[in-house]
Every structure is written in C-alpha cells, then in structure tokens.
Amino acid sequence: MATSKTTSARKPKTPVAARRGTGVREQNAQNTRDSILRAAIKVFSKHGYDGGSVEKISRLAKSYDRMIYYYFGSKEGLYIQVIEEIYRRMNEAEAELDLDVDQPVEALTRMTHFVMDYYRAHPEFVTLLNTENLHKGKHIGKSSRAREYSSQLISLLAQILENGATRGIFRKDVSARDLYLLIAASGYFHMSNRYTLSSFLGEDIALPEAVAHWKAFVLDTVLRKVHSTGRAAA
Template sequence: MRNETKTKRDPEGTRRRILDAATEEFAKGGLAGARVDQIARRAETNERMLYYYYGSKEGLFLAVLEKQYAEFRAAEEQLHIVEEDPVAAVRTLARFVWDWYYRNPEFIRLVNSENLHEARHLKKSTQLHQLINPVVNVLADIVKRGQRQGVFRDNVDVSQLYLTISALGYYVLSNRYTISAVIGRDVAAQDEHERFAELHTDMLLAYLERR
C-alpha cells in the first residue's frame, strides 16, 4: 500500500526510479537477463506500473537506451567548442567522448546488448537522430574551420570521423577484460586510459593534418 500511495503522489519520481533501476538491471543482464520483478523491487513500485508507463519490457529497454543517448548529448552540448581553435576543439571533443565511455560503463554494456539484437529497438526510436546528428554538425563546422585555416586536409568524411573517434575509445573499454587478459595489464586503469587518449588523439590529428 505504501508503494502504491508513493506512486500515485509522485508519477515523475516513479518513472525516474523505474528508469534508474532498469538501467542497472539491463546493464548487468542485458534485455534477456533482466527481470521485470527485480526492476520493480529496485524502483520501489510494482510490475503493473512498469507496463503502465512503458508498455512492455522491450519498451522499457528502449526508454533506457534513449535516456543514455540523451544524457550523452546533453553533456556534449556543454562543451562550448564552436569558437575553439579547430585542433583544440577536436582534442576536446574526442577526449570528452572517451571520458564519457570511461565514466559510464553501463552505456557500453547497454549498447553491446542492443547490438546483439541488431538495433531492433533503437530502430523504433523517434528521437535517435535528434540525439546524434547535432554533435556531428558541430564537428563538421570544426573541420570546415580547420580547412579554411589550412590546418586540416580536404575530403574529410565527418560522419566517418565521428564514428572513428567513438570507436577508438569504445573498442578498448567494451573489450577491456579480454584485452587485459591478452596483454597482461588492465587497459581500463586510469593511467592506461590517459595513455590511450594521448595515442588516439595523435592518430586523429595525424589523419586530419594537411600535408
């Protein structure tokens, strides 16, 4: 009864608790392994409310994914790199992406889970392009400014460049355990993260540099 009353009095809080609980459960067990009853217990509500707000377990999973991308975009929008020197702006953006992955391992686990489903849920999202395209547009402006200043090469595919920035950090962290086992050191340790960030930045700028 107490949870029922709490839910009725605070629907926004209930949705927030459900999403937070679902994020933990889906990140831990994927879509298949996460249990609706466990999510409800974590959220201090009941299963009926999960279905009321999100329709199904799959609908809740999509809502969790959209929330993760929305938080990623909101953080990117705080960078204020539009007026920054193009070389410094690329460094800032790339480092932000890699640090985000490093500090938000649940994002990587959730995306890995969705890839197992061939992005079946994200394809249904009406928000995804709005969450991704703006930062690509910002990067395109940075590249154009670098080209006008004569420091960046021509014929840069900006979408590919952004995906490369993402991939450089994503691969290491999404495969941290197998990579660490193979090379004999924790590639997700803070000092290793710093070294990879420096190496990857040098690689990006070497590609962009006009010769």
C-alpha cells in the same frame, strides 16, 4: 432613465489548492517515471535485456509492475527508452563542454577526450550498447529519436572540421561521419574489451597510465588524419 447592465458569464476559477494538487500529482508521476527509468538502466546493464525482468526493475524502483506498463507500455518500450536516455545523457554532457568551434584544434581535442572519457566514466553505456548489439539493434531500430542524438554529435564535428578547413588547418575531404566513427570506435573498443585485451596482451590496459597513453595515441591519430599537412596540429 434606468439603464440595464449586462453581466458577462465568467469562468469559475480553479481553487489554488486544486491547482497545487494537480502540480503535485504531475511531479509525483514524473518522479515515478524517472525512478523506473534509473532502475531499468541498472537492471538491464547488469542482467541484459532477457534477464532484466519487469519484476526486478519495479522492485529496485520501489514501484509496481503495473506502473511500468502504464508509463512505458511494455518491457520493450521501457528498454527502448533506456537506450534513448543513455544517448540523451551523453549529448547533454557533451553540450556542457561549450566547445568553441572557432578554435577547431582545441575543440576537436576536447571532443576526442570527452568521448573516450565518457565511455570510461559510464560503463553502463558500453554494457547496454553491447547488449543491444547482441540483439542486432532490433530495439533501437524502433526508436524515433536515436538518429536525432547521433546527428547532433556529427553536426558539431562537421562545424569543427569546416572551420578548420576554412582556416587552412584541416583537410577539406574528411567526413564528420568517418571521424566520429574513428573516435567512437577507438574509445568504445578499448573500454568494452578491456578484460580480454588485457589477457591477450599480457598487460592491464585499464591502468591509468595505459589509459593516458591510449588517449594520447588516439588524439594524435585523429589530428594527423584531419590536419592539412598530415601532421598532428600543435
């Protein structure tokens, strides 16, 4: 007795070469986008938002104006992603510290030093924030991710403070938000106003010994603020 076999339809396989081609195109697209973003950070930090033209950015990125509009929609769209990117980089660098929140004094010390050192190591970060503040934050206000980046740092500080308070080392009434503002303001102001402050004070506050002195002063202030006895933690 003959039996019939039903052959099921099979989906044709995509040739290996085609799959590789798709992967290459995606990688090339990502490389182009990253190149434009890196160029935009340099151009906007040097020329500001108004002076940072699409033409200057595409020229530095060795790309084309149309690619900026293709990937970012507009000059403002690119600028917003530049602000998001510099915050993302800072958060990424902070994550690499791998802080042990169970050692609250050490963790807070390293966090304070990190923020102050980061501003000095990345002057473009300070310059871009200065530019955005001149525009009263109208661009970053349109970002859907800015709050996400700040909340990560504040959340980490909250964990450090909570663990310190649980051990009786830190006060229980210190806000992570307030402490973040204290640390960020101390590092940001010193870096962003270093030239005018140096002239005003009659000393170069950017010298290594001056920077080291300021870092030590800020850390002492931070630890005294959070310590349960009002003294800098040992």
